[in-house]
Amino acid sequence: MEKAALLETITALIPNAKVIEEGVDRPAIELPPAHLPEAAKLLHDTDDFAFDMLCAHTAIDRIDDGKFELIYQLYSTKFHHYLMLSVKVDREHPVVPSVSSVWRIAQWHEREVYDLFGVLYDNHPDLRRLFLEDDWQGHPLRKDYRDDFMLTME
Amino acid sequence: MEIKEHSTAISEASPEFHQRDMLLNVGPAHPAMHGIIRIIAKTSGEMVVDSEVEIGYLHRAFEKSCEDTTWNQALVYTDRLNYVSACINNVGYCMAVEKLLEVTLPPRGQYIRTLLCEISRISDHLTCVGASAMELGAFTVFLYMIKGREFLWELIEEYCGARVTTMATRVGGMPHDLPEGWLDKLTWTISEIRTILSECHTLLTKNRIFVERMEDIGVVSKENAVAWGFTGPCGRASGIEYDVRKDFPYLVYHEFDWTVPVGKRGDNMDRYLVRMEEMEQSLRILEQCRDKIPAGRVSVDDKRITLPDKQDTYGNIEGLINHFKLIMYGHGVRVPQGEVYFPVEGANGELGFYIVSHPDAHSTDGCNGMPWRVRCRPPCYNMVAGLRPMINNYMIADIVPTFGSVNMIGGELDR
Numbered sequence A: 001m002e003k004a005a006l007l008e009t010i011t012a013l014i015p016n017a018k019v020i021e022e023g024v025d026r027p028a029i030e031l032p033p034a035h036l037p038e039a040a041k042l043l044h045d046t047d048d049f050a051f052d053m054l055c056a057h058t059a060i061d062r063i064d065d066g067k068f069e070l071i072y073q074l075y076s077t078k079f080h081h082y083l084m085l086s087v088k089v090d091r092e093h094p095v096v097p098s099v100s101s102v103w104r105i106a107q108w109h110e111r112e113v114y115d116l117f118g119v120l121y122d123n124h125p126d127l128r129r130l131f132l133e134d135d136w137q138g139h140p141l142r143k144d145y146r147d148d149f150m151l152t153m154e
Numbered sequence B: 001m002e003i004k005e006h007s008t009a010i011s012e013a014s015p016e017f018h019q020r021d022m023l024l025n026v027g028p029a030h031p032a033m034h035g036i037i038r039i040i041a042k043t044s045g046e047m048v049v050d051s052e053v054e055i056g057y058l059h060r061a062f063e064k065s066c067e068d069t070t071w072n073q074a075l076v077y078t079d080r081l082n083y084v085s086a087c088i089n090n091v092g093y094c095m096a097v098e099k100l101l102e103v104t105l106p107p108r109g110q111y112i113r114t115l116l117c118e119i120s121r122i123s124d125h126l127t128c129v130g131a132s133a134m135e136l137g138a139f140t141v142f143l144y145m146i147k148g149r150e151f152l153w154e155l156i157e158e159y160c161g162a163r164v165t166t167m168a169t170r171v172g173g174m175p176h177d178l179p180e181g182w183l184d185k186l187t188w189t190i191s192e193i194r195t196i197l198s199e200c201h202t203l204l205t206k207n208r209i210f211v212e213r214m215e216d217i218g219v220v221s222k223e224n225a226v227a228w229g230f231t232g233p234c235g236r237a238s239g240i241e242y243d244v245r246k247d248f249p250y251l252v253y254h255e256f257d258w259t260v261p262v263g264k265r266g267d268n269m270d271r272y273l274v275r276m277e278e279m280e281q282s283l284r285i286l287e288q289c290r291d292k293i294p295a296g297r298v299s300v301d302d303k304r305i306t307l308p309d310k311q312d313t314y315g316n317i318e319g320l321i322n323h324f325k326l327i328m329y330g331h332g333v334r335v336p337q338g339e340v341y342f343p344v345e346g347a348n349g350e351l352g353f354y355i356v357s358h359p360d361a362h363s364t365d366g367c368n369g370m371p372w373r374v375r376c377r378p379p380c381y382n383m384v385a386g387l388r389p390m391i392n393n394y395m396i397a398d399i400v401p402t403f404g405s406v407n408m409i410g411g412e413l414d415r
Helices: A003-013 A033-045 A106-117 B002-012 B015-019 B062-066 B074-079 B086-101 B107-135 B139-160 B182-204 B208-214 B222-227 B232-237 B268-292 B310-315 B317-327 B379-385 B387-391 B396-406 B410-414
Strands: A028-031 A053-062 A067-075 A082-090 A095-097 A120-122 B022-026 B038-044 B047-054 B338-345 B350-357 B373-377
Touching: A003 A028, A028 A033, A033 A082, A033 A095, A053 A106, A053 B338, A053 B350, A053 B373, A067 B350, A082 A095, A106 A120, A106 B379, B038 B387, B038 B396, B047 B387, B047 B396, B062 B074, B062 B373, B074 B086, B086 B107, B086 B338, B086 B350, B107 B139, B107 B182, B107 B268, B107 B396, B139 B182, B182 B268, B208 B268, B208 B396, B232 B268, B268 B396, B310 B317, B379 B387, B379 B396, B379 B410, B387 B396
Parallel strands: A028 A082, A095 A120
Antiparallel strands: A053 A067, A067 A082, B022 B038, B038 B047, B338 B350, B350 B373
């Protein structure tokens, strides 16, 4: 589907979705965290979009705004179109619902984001660290992360 | 005496003794695990009934390191992602940054990138097929294919001076033009690779030992492949017709005549056949690329991005200042605010770079000299995540060919 038509259909179906226009290269919408599970299900199941593949999921530490921005890159193997989904959560209490029941690969992606950013996923079947040791202290990709081994330029 | 007692004990044991499940650790440092990964298999007799995959042994903070480098310095880390086809990583990262900068390479630069990408792709497939054939006992194939890979790496070495960690591109272009006689050497290499491929086809494709270890082993249905996000040869073997080079053409792939091989069954044999056919297609791209390559610049003509010629750096003050402005600490390429996701077709599948430029407190022009966030979408991550259903309910010995056909690369998986 074309970008404009795609965004129009999505906002009609998911009223809470807000279209992001600036600074992005692809169709992008922003969602409040509470609406993520139902929106994910709609995007996956509705035949008009059929976003059946979660390409990538990651987080950005927007430390100036006190938020983590969670990014979901969706792709449809049927229609060959992309969508970027952005969800902002509070840095102090980073809890979002898991989408691993919709896209299975999200299990690993969410473990990775939990490992490196400390974002907690509700209803995740097995939320453990993915890369680092289980007893690692802190979450290294946070901008304010410091440990004894880091070399900093300050 | 002891041995005798022990054997009697086993034969007289109750039937439950034989049915008891056993936990088997494969890896982290096992010869059949390319790189370091741990598979914990719960076995019942020879069958794997359940398994768990543990990764992270090669985690070296790629994404965190990139946040403390300039845009060009981060290129060095991208070499170490997929170290068998490093040029594709370089190209993917550079094109993502160039998309943020809104610059496009001159045609000759794009052709050179295409050449390097396809050479890397063939060398990656040769390594994957060769290594998995070796694990099934076909050592000759391994040697033939590594010989072919060496020819390809010699080409890359001649271009950029390194075989593995290439750093073959720069943000906004290529470091230099092709060396003299390079294209003739490419012609020779293409014919050598063709010979090697036909030899290996003869050795493997109808070889009964090989086929029986590969066919109907590690089957992934199309539905499962989509759910786990399989792309590249593994996805195409399961029937997902998705190739970034066709679906979202970048560089100059749309100018060439080539096809995307797609499998049906999604088993190890299909993954092998798809890789073999892809190498042939890559050779076709290389030939067309060689014939069509235009003359001209290889980098964008923008002094804020591209280093000046060496004779300018050493010959006049403007060139020297230009050089320093791009090299010295605190200077360098400055990228406007924004975020971009750019996928390229890596040897294993979709290799995406999600890059965020976010001006820091020192920024006066709204641009940033360092990435705020670099996220690599490693293609083999999805295949390793989906490895569990591929090895469950097969035999222990089947882990080896299945794992080989997934082509896990520790560098890009663990980052």
